[in-house]
Amino acid sequence: MKANWLLVLLFLLSALFFKGDNSMMIPSIQDVKKKHEGKLMSLPGVVSVGIGLDPSGRPAVIVGLDKSRPEVQAQIPSQLEGHPLIVQILGPIKAQ
Amino acid sequence: MEKELSNLRGILQENRKQLLTRANVVAAGIGYKFSGGKKTSTLSIICSVIQKLPHSKLSAQEMIPSSIGGLPTDVVQTGIIRALQSHTARYRPAPGGVSIGHKDITAGTLGCLVKKGGEFFILSNNHVLANSNAAQIGDAILQPGVYDGGRFPDDHIANLEAFVPISFTGGQSGCSTARGIADFLNSIAKAMGSDARLQAITTQAEDNLVDAAIARPLNPVDVKDEVLKIGTIQGTASGALGMAIKKSGRTTALTTGEIQQVNVTSTVQYGENQTAVFTDQLLAGAMSQGGDSGSAVLDSNNRLIGLLFAGSENITIINRIENVFSALGVSR
Numbered sequence: 527m528k529a530n531w532l533l534v535l536l537f538l539l540s541a542l543f544f545k546g547d548n549s550m551m552i553p554s555i556q557d558v559k560k561k562h563e564g565k566l567m568s569l570p571g572v573v574s575v576g577i578g579l580d581p582s583g584r585p586a587v588i589v590g591l592d593k594s595r596p597e598v599q600a601q602i603p604s605q606l607e608g609h610p611l612i613v614q615i616l617g618p619i620k621a622q
Numbered sequence: 623m624e625k626e627l628s629n630l631r632g633i634l635q636e637n638r639k640q641l642l643t644r645a646n647v648v649a650a651g652i653g654y655k656f657s658g659g660k661k662t663s664t665l666s667i668i669c670s671v672i673q674k675l676p677h678s679k680l681s682a683q684e685m686i687p688s689s690i691g692g693l694p695t696d697v698v699q700t701g702i703i704r705a706l707q708s709h710t711a712r713y714r715p716a717p718g719g720v721s722i723g724h725k726d727i728t729a730g731t732l733g734c735l736v737k738k739g740g741e742f743f744i745l746s747n748n749h750v751l752a753n754s755n756a757a758q759i760g761d762a763i764l765q766p767g768v769y770d771g772g773r774f775p776d777d778h779i780a781n782l783e784a785f786v787p788i789s790f791t792g793g794q795s796g797c798s799t800a801r802g803i804a805d806f807l808n809s810i811a812k813a814m815g816s817d818a819r820l821q822a823i824t825t826q827a828e829d830n831l832v833d834a835a836i837a838r839p840l841n842p843v844d845v846k847d848e849v850l851k852i853g854t855i856q857g858t859a860s861g862a863l864g865m866a867i868k869k870s871g872r873t874t875a876l877t878t879g880e881i882q883q884v885n886v887t888s889t890v891q892y893g894e895n896q897t898a899v900f901t902d903q904l905l906a907g908a909m910s911q912g913g914d915s916g917s918a919v920l921d922s923n924n925r926l927i928g929l930l931f932a933g934s935e936n937i938t939i940i941n942r943i944e945n946v947f948s949a950l951g952v953s954r
Contacts, residue, residue, distance in 0.1 A: 556885060563887050567899075573934075576886030576905055579863065588883055590937075617934035620891045621749050621833065622730075622915040 555585045558607045562587070566602070571595045573619050580610045590616035626665070627652070633691035634667055644684050646671045648703050655696045667693050670700040707850060709872045710770040712777060715843060718918050719850035719870030721766035722746060724753045724782065725774055729767025731872040731916040733929055734855055735847045736836065736952040743836040743952065744780050744845060746916030747931045751835035752785035754892055759784065763837045769913075770872075779844055785835035786949045789828040790896045791889075829887075829901040831945040833915075833931040836952060849918055851876040858943055858954055859925035861904045866922045867940075869930055871914030879909035879938065888939055890932045904928055904940040919943075926954060 553561075555577055563575040566589055574590035587606055591598065591613060599613055630652050641650045648670050655666035669686050674697060677685065686695055710721045710729070718734035722744070730750030735742045744763070748754060751763055764772035765779040839845045848854050851870045861867070861881055868878045883905035891897050910917065910933050919928035919940050928940035947953055 559885060567887060567889070572889075574883075574886055574888040574905065576883030576888075576903075577863070578883040578905075590888070614936075616937050618891060619888055619932050619934045619937070619939060620912075621747075621754075621893075621932045622910055622912045622930070 552608050555587065555609045558609050559587050562606055569598050569601065571598055573616055578612070580612055584610055586610040586612050588612050588614060590614050590619075592616070592618045630665060630667075630693065633693055637667070637690050641669055641686070644686070646673065646675070646684060647686070648672055648700060653696070655694055656698070664694060666696045668696045668698060670698055670703075672699075672702055674699045709850065709870070709875055710766055712766055712772070715846035716765045716779060717846040717848050717850045719852065719872075721770040721772070721872045721913075722750065722779070722916070723764055723767030723769070723772065724751055724757050725762045725764055725768065726753050726756070727767065728769035729772070729872060729913055731914055732765065733916045734849055734918040734926065735845055736947070736950070736954060738836070738950070738952045741838070742842060742845060742847065743783055743838055745834070745836055745918070745929065745946070745952070747833045747929065748785045748788055748835045749833055749892060749931070750916040751782055751837050754896070755785070755787050757782050757785070778840065780837035780839045783836045783838040784950060786832050788833060788892070788898050789830055790892070790898050829899050831900065831902055832929065832941040832949050833900075834929055834941060834946045834950055836950055849920070852920060853924060855918070855920065855926050855954065856924040857926070859921050859923075859927050860944060861927040861940070861942055865927070867906060867919050867927060868922070869909060869914070869917040869919045871910060871917035871930065873911045873913035874909070877909040879906040881906050882937075886939070888932075890939065900939070902942060902945060904942060906938045906940060908933070908936050908938060910938045
């Protein structure tokens with residue numbers, strides 16, 4: 527019985543430990559993209575969200591738009607949790 | 623000079639038909655006669671032949687006379703004259719990169735051959751070989767596609783073997799239970815005299831990884847395990863950011879590009895009123911147009927990396943070949 531309590535305590539401690547550990551790291555660009563893409567894709571005119579490079583060669587989240595949409599572009603930040611975000615006008619994407 | 627040429631044209635006109643009926647002759651025209659490998663100033667009727675043969679090998683009918691209508695003749699070897707490799711023509715055997723399509727669509731591109739259970743199958747998109755989920759397994763596939771003059775049964779090359787269903791956003795539900803319930807309620811509505819009907823709709827469509835299908839050739843000798851203007855495929859590779867790529871397709875033939883984005887989630891329009899969301903796609907610069915769908919995408923070492931299926935005027939969207947192979951259970 528005692529051993530069980532000890533296991534539970536150990537589990538809770540380790541969970542706390544790992545949570546603390548994660549919050550210290552900058553999340554990967556894959557995780558950031560995954561976390562935000564649902565919201566980004568729901569914006570009017572957004573046709574894609576992917577991972578590419580910014581002009582300086584840094585990995586960036588790239589949001590594609592069907593056309594120029596100043597009011598939507600104004601809602602999209604230029605950074606996402608420390609990673610650059612770029613908006614590109616791609617045009618509507620169609621099966622070819 | 624002009625007068626002389628028009629006389630020559632008259633003589634050529636009179637004799638062209640009977641010259642071209644000779645088995646070996648592929649063209650007849652006017653030009654300066656060559657003698658001993660050197661161009662002379664004498665105008666002549668030049669007969670192009672598949673192969674120059676010694677007189678002893680030719681019958682009297684096959685022989686080209688040394689002069690026609692008072693004009694000297696010259697015989698040059700040009701070989702068989704072929705039309706420039708057209709991607710919309712009929713090919714047997716058919717390589718990758720040429721026009722193909724389900725009997726009810728316009729035309730797309732034959733990607734390449736893939737293996738399943740030791741047999742070769744034609745790989746292309748669902749929307750090319752399976753009419754965007756609307757086809758039945760076993761339906762006729764035409765090469766070239768209908769838009770390029772393909773007709774059943776003359777151009778029937780394969781039958782639809784399998785496809786990965788595309789999950790459309792807001793489309794009719796693929797869930798048979800939901801459809802069953804809707805049908806049941808509709809029958810009650812009908813019995814009650816109501817005109818209103820229910821339709822099971824997928825609101826939260828599943829994400830798609832591929833737009834892919836395979837077709838079984840009617841005869842293995844009707845297909846060729848290479849890609850037009852690219853050649854033989856050297857295995858597979860995984861698409862990565864910055865990779866140089868190329869494709870050979872029905873509409874824009876051989877084009878090159880670079881992978882600009884990976885992990886791409888994208889909304890793709892199918893016709894006027896259907897859309898589908900795709901995840902884990904590769905995105906390249908503009909290297910395709912309508913009709914190029916189904917093209918095999920290769921890296922600079924001719925390794926297969928993807929299956930082209932969509933694009934805009936600025937970009938091209940490509941399924942990862944890993945996802946295509948695992949969804950269809952095929953390999954190279």
